Amino acid sequence: MATESTDGPEGYEAATDLESLQEEGRAVTTVGGHSVALFHHEGEVYGVDNRCPHMGFPLSKGTVEDGLLTCHWHHARFELSCGDTFDIWADDVRTFPTAVRDGTVYVDPDPETDVAPEVHWRNRLVDGMAENLSLVLAKSAIHLDGLGEGFATPLETAVDFGTKYRADGWGRGLTTLGAMANLYDQVDHDEKRRAMFVGVREVADNCAGEPPRFDQYALDNEDLGKDRLKSWFRETCEVRDSDGAERCLRAATATLPPEDLVEILVAAATDHLYMNGSHTIDFVNKAFETLDHVGWERAPDVLASTVDTITDGSRAEETSAWRQPVDVAELCFDADDDIPELSAAGDGKAWDRPDGFVDRLLGDDPHDIDEALRDAIREGATTEQLAHAVAVAALRRVAQFATSNEFGDWNTVHHTVSFANAVERLAGRTDADDLYRAC
Numbered sequence: 415m416a417t418e419s420t421d422g423p424e425g426y427e428a429a430t431d432l433e434s435l436q437e438e439g440r441a442v443t444t445v446g447g448h449s450v451a452l453f454h455h456e457g458e459v460y461g462v463d464n465r466c467p468h469m470g471f472p473l474s475k476g477t478v479e480d481g482l483l484t485c486h487w488h489h490a491r492f493e494l495s496c497g498d499t500f501d502i503w504a505d506d507v508r509t510f511p512t513a514v515r516d517g518t519v520y521v522d523p524d525p526e527t528d529v530a531p532e533v534h535w536r537n538r539l540v541d542g543m544a545e546n547l548s549l550v551l552a553k554s555a556i557h558l559d560g561l562g563e564g565f566a567t568p569l570e571t572a573v574d575f576g577t578k579y580r581a582d583g584w585g586r587g588l589t590t591l592g593a594m595a596n597l598y599d600q601v602d603h604d605e606k607r608r609a610m611f612v613g614v615r616e617v618a619d620n621c622a623g624e625p626p627r628f629d630q631y632a633l634d635n636e637d638l639g640k641d642r643l644k645s646w647f648r649e650t651c652e653v654r655d656s657d658g659a660e661r662c663l664r665a666a667t668a669t670l671p672p673e674d675l676v677e678i679l680v681a682a683a684t685d686h687l688y689m690n691g692s693h694t695i696d697f698v699n700k701a702f703e704t705l706d707h708v709g710w711e712r713a714p715d716v717l718a719s720t721v722d723t724i725t726d727g728s729r730a731e732e733t734s735a736w737r738q739p740v741d742v743a744e745l746c747f748d749a750d751d752d753i754p755e756l757s758a759a760g761d762g763k764a765w766d767r768p769d770g771f772v773d774r775l776l777g778d779d780p781h782d783i784d785e786a787l788r789d790a791i792r793e794g795a796t797t798e799q800l801a802h803a804v805a806v807a808a809l810r811r812v813a814q815f816a817t818s819n820e821f822g823d824w825n826t827v828h829h830t831v832s833f834a835n836a837v838e839r840l841a842g843r844t845d846a847d848d849l850y851r852a853c
């Protein structure tokens with residue numbers, strides 16, 4: 415235990431006598447409430463926080479050699495004089511200035527730090543994402559929350575990181591992050607921290623080992639209207655031209671309101687059936703939901719990151735499962751052709767979901783399901799009403815799923831829920847008829 419002294423530099427506390435420190439090579443003292451490990455090495459006295467910043471092992475039990483302190487638990491190495499680590503997963507260790515007067519070692523118990531704590535933990539969050547270090551991400555999220563930053567900093571950092579450092583763009587990581595942001599306000603304190611951690615960790619994990627993404631520029635012409643940009647975006651997506659599609663979409667984000675951006679993306683994401691086994695529409699929806707949290711000024715980068723999931727997406731009509739024994743794909747395309755007429759017929763009518771409608775959607779006959787959906791539109795069902803009914807059907811399928819079934823069957827069921835949920839949420843953002851065909 416250090417004692418107050420008037421003989422050392424101002425503010426320093428006496429810690430130990432130099433002679434015994436020279437003999438032992440190390441000592442532990444307490445100054446200002448901190449446990450400090452002191453080392454005598456190469457004729458100098460050094461003080462560092464005795465808790466290893468990695469997982470708390472006492473550094474006084476470590477090895478000092480050639481100016482390096484090595485922790486004995488996981489072998490993190492620290493430059494002894496300033497505490498910088500060689501091992502990013504461990505973090506730098508805090509150092510305490512020392513002075514020797516008349517054979518006594520003094521320690522500054524409260525040295526000024528160059529970096530404010532919130533800056534330190536923001537930087538560590540970025541380190542954790544870059545190196546995919548779960549422990550660093552967890553510590554950063556907890557400290558930032560303790561500093562009053564809540565989910566704002568982790569969310570913005572992870573969105574910026576995830577949209578930049580993954581060549582394929584928006585993926586499962588950012589989708590999970592968006593889901594966690596949705597949950598954040600609905601869970602209690604510890605669960606909030608868990609939500610933050612899970613979100614940022616999934617983004618880091620999804621980006622690990624991936625090449626970065628290089629942005630395209632928006633088309634310069636700011637007079638292009640929604641219809642022209644929508645048409646160009648769909649055409650470029652159709653031929654899997656991701657660069658051209660991104661330029662169109664960035665031009666749209668620069669000039670069009672959110673509801674038009676939703677319409678454009680939903681149109682392209684439903685030009686083919688059940689793209690990427692539901693993930694495309696789910697990712698697009700989560701990108702919009704995430705913008706609600708981080709602010710629409712990030713729309714250009716966030717939405718641009720969804721382009722590849724459309725241009726590179728698998729198309730269900732190319733699979734035999736959608737063609738045999740019933741050509742469901744053709745049923746869908748025929749219905750799509752008829753949507754303008756059905757929608758016009760429903761204009762001005764108010765639709766109440768008939769009894770048994772959801773049961774009909776869960777039936778075994780694709781033709782009857784097709785007819786039920788057509789009837790609803792013809793009778794005035796809005797896109798939101800129809801999307802809600804489809805989502806209820808998808809959820810009921812989960813409730814009725816027998817766990818004795820194969821995992822592959824479960825995948826089919828839960829992906830349908832992802833798709834239906836995304837369509838319902840997107841239908842709340844635009845009145846465009848494109849949402850009918852998503853149903």
Ligand code: FES
Nearest residue numbers: 466468469485488
């Ligand atoms: S506790 Fe020191 S390296 Fe892990």
